[in-house]
Amino acid sequence: MNLLLVGMNHRTAPVEVRERMNISEARLGAAVSDLVRREGILEGLIISTCNRIEVIASAPDQADGEPPLRQFLADYYQCDLNAYQSHFYWHRQQEAVRHLFRVASSLDSMLVGEPQILGQLKRAYAIAREAGALNGPLNEIVTQAFAVARKVRRETAIGTAAVSVSYAAVELAKKIFGDLAGKTIFVIGAGKMSELAAKHLLSSGASAIFVSNRTYDRAVELAAAFHGTAIRFEQLLDYVGKADIVISSTGAPHFVIEKPQVEKMLAARRNRPMFFVDIAVPRDIDPTVNELDNAFLYDIDDLEQVVDANKKQREREAVYAEEIVQQEVQKMMRRLASREVVPTIVALEERLNRIREGEVERHRSRLSSLTPEQREALDALTRGIVNKILHGPITELKSGAGHLEHRTLVQLIRKMFGVEE
Amino acid sequence: MHVALLWLALILYAVGIALTFPSVIRRRPALTPTALGALGLGLLAHATVLAFETVEIHRLPVTDVRSALSFFSFLATLAFFLVYLRYRITALGLFMLPLVFVLTLISALHPGRPFANPAFRGGWLLTHIASIFLGYTAFFLTFVAAAMYLFQERELKSKKPRAFYYRLPSLEVCDELYSRSLIFGLPFLSLGILTGFVWASRMWKGPWELDPKILASLLTWLVYLVLFSTRLSGAWRGRRSAYLAIFGFITILVTFLGISLLSGQHGYIPQLGTLP
Numbered sequence: 001m002n003l004l005l006v007g008m009n010h011r012t013a014p015v016e017v018r019e020r021m022n023i024s025e026a027r028l029g030a031a032v033s034d035l036v037r038r039e040g041i042l043e044g045l046i047i048s049t050c051n052r053i054e055v056i057a058s059a060p061d062q063a064d065g066e067p068p069l070r071q072f073l074a075d076y077y078q079c080d081l082n083a084y085q086s087h088f089y090w091h092r093q094q095e096a097v098r099h100l101f102r103v104a105s106s107l108d109s110m111l112v113g114e115p116q117i118l119g120q121l122k123r124a125y126a127i128a129r130e131a132g133a134l135n136g137p138l139n140e141i142v143t144q145a146f147a148v149a150r151k152v153r154r155e156t157a158i159g160t161a162a163v164s165v166s167y168a169a170v171e172l173a174k175k176i177f178g179d180l181a182g183k184t185i186f187v188i189g190a191g192k193m194s195e196l197a198a199k200h201l202l203s204s205g206a207s208a209i210f211v212s213n214r215t216y217d218r219a220v221e222l223a224a225a226f227h228g229t230a231i232r233f234e235q236l237l238d239y240v241g242k243a244d245i246v247i248s249s250t251g252a253p254h255f256v257i258e259k260p261q262v263e264k265m266l267a268a269r270r271n272r273p274m275f276f277v278d279i280a281v282p283r284d285i286d287p288t289v290n291e292l293d294n295a296f297l298y299d300i301d302d303l304e305q306v307v308d309a310n311k312k313q314r315e316r317e318a319v320y321a322e323e324i325v326q327q328e329v330q331k332m333m334r335r336l337a338s339r340e341v342v343p344t345i346v347a348l349e350e351r352l353n354r355i356r357e358g359e360v361e362r363h364r365s366r367l368s369s370l371t372p373e374q375r376e377a378l379d380a381l382t383r384g385i386v387n388k389i390l391h392g393p394i395t396e397l398k399s400g401a402g403h404l405e406h407r408t409l410v411q412l413i414r415k416m417f418g419v420e421e
Numbered sequence: 422m423h424v425a426l427l428w429l430a431l432i433l434y435a436v437g438i439a440l441t442f443p444s445v446i447r448r449r450p451a452l453t454p455t456a457l458g459a460l461g462l463g464l465l466a467h468a469t470v471l472a473f474e475t476v477e478i479h480r481l482p483v484t485d486v487r488s489a490l491s492f493f494s495f496l497a498t499l500a501f502f503l504v505y506l507r508y509r510i511t512a513l514g515l516f517m518l519p520l521v522f523v524l525t526l527i528s529a530l531h532p533g534r535p536f537a538n539p540a541f542r543g544g545w546l547l548t549h550i551a552s553i554f555l556g557y558t559a560f561f562l563t564f565v566a567a568a569m570y571l572f573q574e575r576e577l578k579s580k581k582p583r584a585f586y587y588r589l590p591s592l593e594v595c596d597e598l599y600s601r602s603l604i605f606g607l608p609f610l611s612l613g614i615l616t617g618f619v620w621a622s623r624m625w626k627g628p629w630e631l632d633p634k635i636l637a638s639l640l641t642w643l644v645y646l647v648l649f650s651t652r653l654s655g656a657w658r659g660r661r662s663a664y665l666a667i668f669g670f671i672t673i674l675v676t677f678l679g680i681s682l683l684s685g686q687h688g689y690i691p692q693l694g695t696l697p
Contacts, residue, residue, distance in 0.1 A: 161587065175586065178593030186465060201542040270655025273592065290578060294659040302580040311581040317448070 001042070001137050001336070004065040005096035006073070006088055007054035011086035014307045021084075023048040028127045031076060036133040036245050038068040043138035047103070047124040049117065051110055056100060058138040066090075076398030094374070097141055104145040105152040106159070106257040107321055113158040113314045118149050121421050137336060148328045155324060157365065161310030166197040168306045169277050169298070170204050173245050176275050176296055180205040186243035187211045188236065189250035190222050193279050196352065197247050198226060208241060212236050214250065247277045248284040256284040262295055277303070337410075340395050347419040352386045393417070426470045427491065427529045433463030434498065434522050441514040445588055453511050462500060462517075468493045468526070483550050491528035496523040496558040504562065508598065510590050516565040545620040552613030557604025557673055560645065564670035566599035567663035574660060596659070599651055599666060607649050614638055637676040644669040 008021060023031050035044040035055070047054040055073070059065030074081050081088075091099045102108045106117050109327070119341040125142055128134045134142065155157055159302045166240040170180075177183055183206045187198050190213050198209060209228030213219035216232055221309075223230035231239050240246055240257065240315055257276070266274065276297040278285040283299055297308075360382060367411055370378065393413050413419075437460035444452035471492065474482035482488045501517045504510065569589050576586040589595070617638070621629045627633065649664045651657035657665070 155449060155451045157587065172577070175573065175591050176593065178591035178597075271658035273659065293661060296577050298580060305580055306582055309586075312585060313582075314573070320447075 001061060001340075002059040002065050003056070003061065003093050003096045003138070004069055004140070005054060005056045005091040005099055005126045006069060007047075007052060007099075008084075008087045008089065009052040009108060012089060013084075017049065017084060017087050018053065020079075021048075021053045022050070022074075023053065024150065025123065025127070028124065029131045033131045035069075035075065035130070038072055039074075040064060040068045043136050044133045045124060045128045045138065046123060047121055049120050052103070052108075053244050054100075054103065056138065056142075058097065058136065066388045074281070088117065094329060094333050097332050098325065100145050101325045101328055101332075102142065102322075103308075104149040105321055105325055106149070106323065107152075107318055112311075112318050113160075114163070115159055118146070121149075122146065137339065141332060141336075144328070144332055148325060152321045152324055153330070156317045156321045158314055158321050161313045163307055163310055163314070165300070165303045166200050167199045168303045168310065169247070170200045171310075172277075172296070172298060172306065173201060173206075173275055174204070175370045176273055176412065177244060180210050182207050183244040184210070184242060184339050185227075185228075186231075186240055186246045187222070188240075188248040188256065188284065189213055189252075189280065190218050191249040191279065194247045194249040194277075195222070197277060197279075201245060202226065206245065210239055212239070214252075237261055241274075243274075244272070245275045245277070245331045246285075247279065249279040250284050251280070252284060253282060255286045257289070259288045259292065260287045262292060266292060266294055279303075301316050310351075340410055341390040344396055344414060344419065345394055346412070348417055349390060351417055352390060356382045356386050371377060423470050423473055424529065426466050426473075427488065427525070430463045430466035430470065432521070433459050433466060434494075434518070434525060437463060438514070438518045438522055441511060441518060445512050445515050446586065449511070450511070450642065456514070457502075457505065457512075460502065460514075464498055464502065467491075467498070467565050471495060481547055483548055485510065487528050487531045489554075490524040490556060493557065494524040494528070496554060497524075497561055500558050500562055508590070508594060510594065510598075512569065512589050513565060516568060517561070520561075528633035545616050545623075549613055549616040549620055552609045552616065554613075556606045556610030556613055559602045559609065560666075560670055560673055562602035563599050563606065563666050565604060566595050569661045570595035570599060571660065571667075574663075582649050590642045592659075599663070603645070603649055603666075607645055610642055610645060612641055626675065636677060637672065641669065641672045641676050644672055 001420070010018070013021070015080050023046060025048075028048060032044050033058060035041060035046065040059050042058045042060060044055070044057045046056075055069065057069050059068075064092075070081060080242050089099075099108070104121050106115060106120055107115050110115050121142075125134070125146075129139075162168040173180060180201060183199050183201075185198055185206050187194050187209065190211070202209065209223070209226045210231050211219045211223040211226065211228050212233050212235075213222070213393065214233050216230065217231075218231040222228075236256070240261075246257075248256060262274070262276075266272075271294050273296065275295040276285050276289060276295065278297060278299040281300065285297055285299075287297065287299070289295050319415040360378070367375070367378070393416075397410065397413060437456045437458075440452045440456035440459065443449050444456055455689055471482055471648075474488070478484070480602075481492075483492050497517055498521050501513055501521075504513060570592060572585045573589045573592055573595060576582055576589075577592070617635070621632075621635070644665065648657075648662065652662050
């Protein structure tokens with residue numbers, strides 16, 4: 001089997017080109033069916049997301065899958081592929097397997113470690129299966145890609161750190177409070193970012209929410225959306241101390257919350273910790289609040305800093321993930337190679353035994369005078385010769401399984417002994 | 422036999438520790454089950470040693486510094502294990518297990534047989550020793566939880582997440598571990614000190630109240646009492662409590678090791694009834 005992968009991603013192609021090449025999920029089934037119907041293509045899979053398009057195909061041993069694959073792309077996109085040549089990458093055999101494993105494990109993603117790609121890959125897989133485009137070794141490679149992705153996720157911390165500001169706020173809250181169940185949030189000032197952060201916090205288990213805004217109606221509206229309680233802006237400070245997590249994003253030109261006020265709140269809460277997220281510019285909360293024991297204050301720059309650190313953390317984990325992928329690619333290649341060895345050995349044995357039987361048959365008339373014992377001896381003799389001849393190539397086939405040059409060896413042996421594909 | 426088993430326990434601990442470190446530092450959770458397996462087997466071997474010794478001398482094998490260290494490291498590993506089952510904090514091993522290893526190593530390197538010290542018999546003394554050791558183990562946990570709290574708190578305050586941020590549990594979990602071990606340890610320490618007093622007043626002649634170790638344990642008890650009441654009332658929490666917990670453990674170390682050299686009765690010298 002020849003494996004071939006052609007694709008482009010966010011690094012090799014600008015968004016205009018990726019848009020042009022995008023295949024919507026609704027049309028994916030027809031596209032992949034078209035692909036595998038072509039002469040010289042056995043199986044196929046097409047992944048199309050906003051960051052990448054990947055077309056993977058397998059071709060029979062003797063055939064080169066590239067011409068039909070090129071033709072498919074040219075037909076499908078109705079364009080001259082040469083114009084986009086620089087954006088496409090082509091991978092063959094082991095490199096194609098590696099690329100697929102890396103994509104599935106989110107090592108090739110824009111945000112390394114983000115898990116969305118695995119879901120997209122699974123949908124693409126389901127569509128290709130339904131279209132009958134995956135039913136052989138490629139099917140096995142793709143399902144193995146899922147297993148590799150799971151292994152990477154399980155054995156590395158690649159997907160654990162938050163890489164967006166609002167998730168970083170949730171992550172920090174968890175670092176302070178552990179479980180967020182039963183924790184109360186206070187959102188001061190309505191805004192996109194604070195709403196998003198509040199939503200993430202609530203879905204992570206936080207139970208109650210207060211909302212306050214300079215325009216009370218807006219606070220009521222937002223509180224209703226979150227099943228929370230609206231607080232009048234003038235009464236703000238009476239309630240802030242009841243919340244564990246405070247998200248502030250007012251347009252106020254001065255501090256809304258100051259250090260002595262927080263000090264009082266902490267005393268009233270018997271020093272249970274408080275987490276302040278100040279998304280406002282200019283800032284709403286006096287930065288010296290962070291100096292208080294059991295109070296933690298993060299402004300927008302601090303959150304960005306956490307996100308940056310988390311991204312670096314993921315990159316460090318990616319190095320280890322690459323090692324895992326490398327090992328898995330080797331394993332996969334070995335498995336594929338040994339898959340080809342067994343049928344070859346069987347075919348080889350059959351071929352030589354048929355020759356032997358044919359020859360014995362041909363000389364039957366001249367051997368008719370033999371006693372049964374002698375006939376048996378002759379049988380044993382010819383069988384012995386065949387086995388002696390077979391011994392060398394079979395050992396070679398078995399020991400070589402997994403090596404890169406092995407495929408050529410298999411083909412050579414097949415040719416030498418006249419074994420048909 | 423004992424010594425060989427103790428070495429076996431030590432080797433198993435070493436394997437467990439050697440796997441715990443990369444499992445936390447390089448964040449390879451796949452290593453944790455094997456690490457725990459090795460530690461569990463080590464505990465088993467260690468427990469067998471202690472059981473043999475108990476049967477052999479008909480008392481708790483805590484009759485000299487060597488056996489006391491061995492006993493303590495057993496309890497500490499057991500504590501790590503139990504806490505892990507509840508909280509799944511592998512990072513705890515990073516802080517607790519190296520000490521366990523060193524103490525067991527010291528104990529294995531001085532294979533003196535625990536002697537049947539006549540002073541170490543009787544219910545009062547048994548209760549005294551067992552309670553004190555349980556208390557110490559709990560406070561070791563308090564100390565480690567406090568240290569983890571301080572590391573994590575510093576990361577969060579600095580706003581620059583570094584190694585500890587990703588590897589240590591949340592402040593809440595550190596605080597819970599710290600409070601619970603404190604609540605567990607204080608009654609045992611109190612009971613231990615109390616039974617010690619009763620026993621001393623019966624057995625020792627002379628001004629036993631002035632024994633340096635007894636004075637030091639009173640100080641320790643006082644520190645933990647303050648810690649306990651301030652933490653429970655919420656008056657102190659977080660950083661300040663954590664610092665006090667660390668100070669408390671230092672007083673324990675001074676009491677347990679330092680004063681042993683000065684104290685007559687607690688010097689683990691098999692003599693009875695006399696004070697220098």
